[in-house]
Amino acid sequence: MPKEPFSTQDTASAGRTVARGMHYLAWIVLLAMLTVYFNDFVGEQRNPNQHLNYVEAGSGEVVLARNRAGHYVAPGWINGQPVTFLLDTGATRVSVPETLAARLGLRRGAEHKTMTANGVISVYATELDRVQLGGIELRAVPASINPFMPDETVLLGMSFMQHLELVQRDGELTLSIPR
The missing domain is CATH 1.20.5 (Single alpha-helices involved in coiled-coils or other helix-helix interfaces)
Structure with missing residues (x-):
């Protein structure tokens, strides 16, 4: 059927x-x-400090919250390009991963040896025209291009932070330009 x-x-x-x-x-x-x-x-x-992308330079102060791992991570700018910073008071200079340095158009300068937690490595000197973290902007900041850094997080070392006052209290770090 x-x-x-x-x-x-x-x-x-x-x-x-x-x-x-x-x-x-x-x-x-x-x-x-x-x-x-x-x-x-x-x-x-x-990165509990993601809101810093919306702060304009010039206030001279920034307050960062510590992340769950106990680090201070924040967005910022190098030469007008957005980056992510990890504050590192143990780093002598700002350390930029080589892949990010290429994208930022940074030039390799003299090679020099530096001590890291993993031993001695070769890095390359460079200078950052402008570095901005929240309301703080500094110019002509000495830095290193590091070919051994695995990701694109920039270590914000003492070549930047030596110009600031740092106060840590209750899980927050306040950075400010001395008056």
Whole structure:
């Protein structure tokens, strides 16, 4: 016997297919929303100072919150380009990863040896025209291009911070230009 064009069996099968598709779509949307939420959550845990991107230079002071690992991480600018800083009072100079230095157009200067936690390495001298962290901007900051740094986080060393007053209290670090 020939099959009718729209049997109840075909309608039920189509309904199950649509329901299954909607179920998968709901899971995909839920997973996408959770991914966005947790990416923001993890980013905020690593860098609780993300709001500094919106502070203009000139105020001469910045207050940073310590992240969960106990570090001070903050967005900033080198020669007008956005970067992420990790404050490092143990670093003599600002240390820029080589891949980031190339993108910023920094020139390699003289090679010199420096001591790191992993031993002695060769780095290259350079000078940063402008370095901005929140409301603080300094010019002609000595720096090093480091070919061994694995990511694009800049170590903000003492060649920048030596010009500032630093006060640490209750999980916050206040940096200011001395008056």
